[in-house]
Amino acid sequence: MNRFYRVVFLLAGALQLAAPLCAQPSDPRALTHREDPKMQAFVDELMGRMTLEEKIGQLNLLAVGFDVTGPVVSKDVDANIRRGNVGGVFNTYTPAAARQLQEQALKATRLKIPLLLGFDVVHGHRTMFPMPLGLAATWDMQAVEQSARIAAEEASADGLHWVFSPMVDIARDPRWGRVVEGAGEDPYLGSCVAAAMVRGYQGPDNDLAQPNTVMACVKHFALYGAAEAGRDYNTVDMSRQRMYNEYLPPYKAAIEAGAGSVMSSFNDINGIPATANRWLLTDLLRRQWSFRGFVATDYNAVNELTAHGLGDEQRAATLALRAGVDMDMVGEAFLKYLADNLKKGLVSPAEIDQACRRMLEAKYRLGLFRDPYRGISDKRAHQTMGRPEFVAASRDIARRSLVLLKNERQTLPLRKAGTIALIGPLARSQRDMLGSWKAAGDWQQAVSLEQGLRNVAGSAVKLMYAQGANLTADRRLFDQLNAGGELTFDVRPAEELIREAVQVASQADVIVAAVGESAGMTGEATSRADIGLPGRQLALLKALKATGKPLVLVLMNGRPLTLTWEDENADAILETWFAGSQGGNAIADVLFGAYNPAGKITMTFPRVLGQVPIYYSHKNTGRPALGDQNDKYKSSYLDVPNAPLYPFGFGLSYTTFTYGKPTLSKATIGPAETLTVTVTVQNTGNADGEEVAQLYLRDLVGSISRPVKELKGFQKVLLKRGERKTLTFRLSVDDLKFYNDDLQFVAEPGAFQVFVGGNSRDVQAADFTLE
Numbered sequence: 211m212n213r214f215y216r217v218v219f220l221l222a223g224a225l226q227l228a229a230p231l232c233a234q235p236s237d238p239r240a241l242t243h244r245e246d247p248k249m250q251a252f253v254d255e256l257m258g259r260m261t262l263e264e265k266i267g268q269l270n271l272l273a274v275g276f277d278v279t280g281p282v283v284s285k286d287v288d289a290n291i292r293r294g295n296v297g298g299v300f301n302t303y304t305p306a307a308a309r310q311l312q313e314q315a316l317k318a319t320r321l322k323i324p325l326l327l328g329f330d331v332v333h334g335h336r337t338m339f340p341m342p343l344g345l346a347a348t349w350d351m352q353a354v355e356q357s358a359r360i361a362a363e364e365a366s367a368d369g370l371h372w373v374f375s376p377m378v379d380i381a382r383d384p385r386w387g388r389v390v391e392g393a394g395e396d397p398y399l400g401s402c403v404a405a406a407m408v409r410g411y412q413g414p415d416n417d418l419a420q421p422n423t424v425m426a427c428v429k430h431f432a433l434y435g436a437a438e439a440g441r442d443y444n445t446v447d448m449s450r451q452r453m454y455n456e457y458l459p460p461y462k463a464a465i466e467a468g469a470g471s472v473m474s475s476f477n478d479i480n481g482i483p484a485t486a487n488r489w490l491l492t493d494l495l496r497r498q499w500s501f502r503g504f505v506a507t508d509y510n511a512v513n514e515l516t517a518h519g520l521g522d523e524q525r526a527a528t529l530a531l532r533a534g535v536d537m538d539m540v541g542e543a544f545l546k547y548l549a550d551n552l553k554k555g556l557v558s559p560a561e562i563d564q565a566c567r568r569m570l571e572a573k574y575r576l577g578l579f580r581d582p583y584r585g586i587s588d589k590r591a592h593q594t595m596g597r598p599e600f601v602a603a604s605r606d607i608a609r610r611s612l613v614l615l616k617n618e619r620q621t622l623p624l625r626k627a628g629t630i631a632l633i634g635p636l637a638r639s640q641r642d643m644l645g646s647w648k649a650a651g652d653w654q655q656a657v658s659l660e661q662g663l664r665n666v667a668g669s670a671v672k673l674m675y676a677q678g679a680n681l682t683a684d685r686r687l688f689d690q691l692n693a694g695g696e697l698t699f700d701v702r703p704a705e706e707l708i709r710e711a712v713q714v715a716s717q718a719d720v721i722v723a724a725v726g727e728s729a730g731m732t733g734e735a736t737s738r739a740d741i742g743l744p745g746r747q748l749a750l751l752k753a754l755k756a757t758g759k760p761l762v763l764v765l766m767n768g769r770p771l772t773l774t775w776e777d778e779n780a781d782a783i784l785e786t787w788f789a790g791s792q793g794g795n796a797i798a799d800v801l802f803g804a805y806n807p808a809g810k811i812t813m814t815f816p817r818v819l820g821q822v823p824i825y826y827s828h829k830n831t832g833r834p835a836l837g838d839q840n841d842k843y844k845s846s847y848l849d850v851p852n853a854p855l856y857p858f859g860f861g862l863s864y865t866t867f868t869y870g871k872p873t874l875s876k877a878t879i880g881p882a883e884t885l886t887v888t889v890t891v892q893n894t895g896n897a898d899g900e901e902v903a904q905l906y907l908r909d910l911v912g913s914i915s916r917p918v919k920e921l922k923g924f925q926k927v928l929l930k931r932g933e934r935k936t937l938t939f940r941l942s943v944d945d946l947k948f949y950n951d952d953l954q955f956v957a958e959p960g961a962f963q964v965f966v967g968g969n970s971r972d973v974q975a976a977d978f979t980l981e
């Protein structure tokens with residue numbers, strides 16, 4: 211590492227926050243803002259002066275500017291602000307834009323209530339970090355928190371108060387393009403990530419009055435990731451047991467970490483759309499979980515209740531408000547209909563007051579009534595955006611997010627010598643490096659893979675390049691997905707592109723193939739029914755393989771892909787997701803061995819799409835299949851094994867780690883006791899490296915059938931070459947609890963198994979009993 215980077219990494223380290231490895235189940239800070247008598251008095255007094263129209267105006271959220279994500283666009287935003295019809299605005303930033311909007315509200319409206327300014331800051335604001343699925347693959351909660359903290363520093367200096375993040379939807383179907391926006395398939399890890407992001411955005415003290423914080427918005431509440439067939443916006447139908455045990459924990463963890471707001475999701479849940487779902491938004495969220503922030507809808511979701519079949523927009527406005535929605539995003543149904551609905555007795559004054567109160571409380575907590583500008587200035591923005599330590603953190607966190615899926619005969623790390631053939635449609639892309647929801651990230655500042663290889667290897671390596679294939683063979687789709695990007699569609703016949711690439715490859719010592727999906731193929735509205743490499747990329751890889759040169763795949767993609775051929779034939783595979791502003795440098799650091807990869811996947815990679823949904827924490831069934839063989843009259847397939855290609859938690863390193871058998875402090879524990887699990891992990895290879903030791907649990911006997919394994923703890927440890935460490939995990943009875951058939955959270959006596967290992971498949975077990 212050169213001196214510059216050592217210094218900036220040290221600075222970045224200083225920015226890291228002293229956070230626990232994972233969320234505590236109940237964080238007392240979550241409740242602190244609620245009983246603030248000064249806030250209550252302030253809001254009471256203000257509401258006492260408000261007209262009905264002014265109250266309804268507070269519930270209206272409009273979108274301005276560019277990057278419109280939905281089918282509807284807000285019109286006459288400025289005029290509506292001046293009329294007092296707007297509580298918040300999103301999709302614009304910069305101190306000047308924020309000031310201009312805020313001034314309209316302050317100068318033209320009677321009560322001068324400041325606007326709430328929001329934006330989709332999902333994985334960085336100006337300095338971009340890996341997509342959330344990559345962030346989760348770090349298994350490093352300090353890194354996750356740090357990325358959100360930096361995003362908050364930049365976003366708040368850019369005039370924003372509110373970010374539409376974290377996205378905590380559990381996702382087990384890689385056809386759904388939005389899996390890239392969340393932490394993957396596991397409720398425990400997902401909860402840790404959710405809490406870390408909230409802490410990062412709202413600051414270590416959860417004090418939103420600090421001008422360098424932003425309010426988090428937990429989304430998409432709820433169960434959006436369980437859309438049928440992985441098709442975006444689709445129906446969700448799920449048992450309450452599965453909901454409580456597997457899908458709800460990350461939302462709950464984010465709320466317990468103090469998240470100030472929640473976004474209702476587009477999907478329906480057992481027949482009732484989330485945005486009209488009173489059980490969800492009131493009984494569960496507020497009564498059971500004591501949430502006291504505000505609920506905003508997703509984009510136009512109130513109006514979409516009509517398409518869901520719940521009636522016209524006027525009725526939709528009633529249903530949403532009465533369900534517990536406080537703020538209506540873009541569709542303006544509240545603005546249009548609530549006053550009339552009140553006249554007709556369909557909603558009550560108290561219901562409107564309650565929603566208005568929650569909006570005003572959020573603004574109060576953010577300090578907007580004291581300083582509606584929250585200390586923004588061009589100077590502050592200039593001093594904040596893209597600071598060297600932020601850029602260094604982005605590179606460091608990106609390196610941590612990369613997952614080595616295969617490495618035969620030590621193909622990696624590459625030597626800094628000889629000739630590399632850099633092939634593939636993503637090799638030169640800067641735009642794709644940022645992924646979807648790039649916020650204010652400037653892709654022209656992003657480091658492409660090619661640039662990263664040059665930066666890290668310098669002139670020691672000769673780089674030759676060929677595109678080899680287009681990202682997709684469908685020209686129209688290509689143009690749509692690459693909108694605003696820099697890639698061009700090569701119109702030559704596919705075979706000619708492949709021939710050219712082979713010709714380049716045959717002159718090199720090693721091939722690095724940058725293949726995958728474009729950023730535009732992932733994120734919202736990007737479901738895919740085939741999750742192999744798109745277009746002619748597989749044909750390209752087959753031709754490259756035939757050259758006999760070592761073949762290294764650098765994958766850029768936003769979901770698990772089916773990679774059976776690739777796994778059998780490539781010499782090395784590095785999963786890089788969309789790694790952010792510093793992506794190319796981070797990938798090159800790993801390829802050349804300046805950083806030893808330690809990321810682990812947080813979604814199972816299937817062999818073939820027909821295995822989906824596939825996740826490690828499945829039930830045993832009454833006829834469990836033994837081993838990988840298909841087994842007649844067992845729960846298996848005729849044509850493929852049950853086992854995935856890469857299991858949850860899997861990722862290799864340039865070194866190897868060996869685990870001892872876990873030992874338990876006791877064979878039997880009582881309900882008030884803690885079980886200590888110790889395990890030794892040794893670095894048995896030739897390089898220093900980090901390992902994510904994972905602890906899983908199985909409840910062998912219960913009143914309902916329980917998963918074959920559930921993650922209950924993890925530790926990321928650095929082990930020097932040859933070094934051995936003893937790790938200690940503690941399990942309390944709370945860790946053994948689950949929601950039973952009556953939805954009571956209980957631990958049931960009986961036999962348990964605990965497993966420890968480097969991924970969810972390769973583990974060693976020990977047994978204990980709960981008395």
Ligand code: BGC
Nearest residue numbers: 279280330374429508509734
């Ligand atoms: C997405 C949300 C996003 C919102 C605002 C919606 O289409 O589902 O995730 O926060 O738009 O841009």
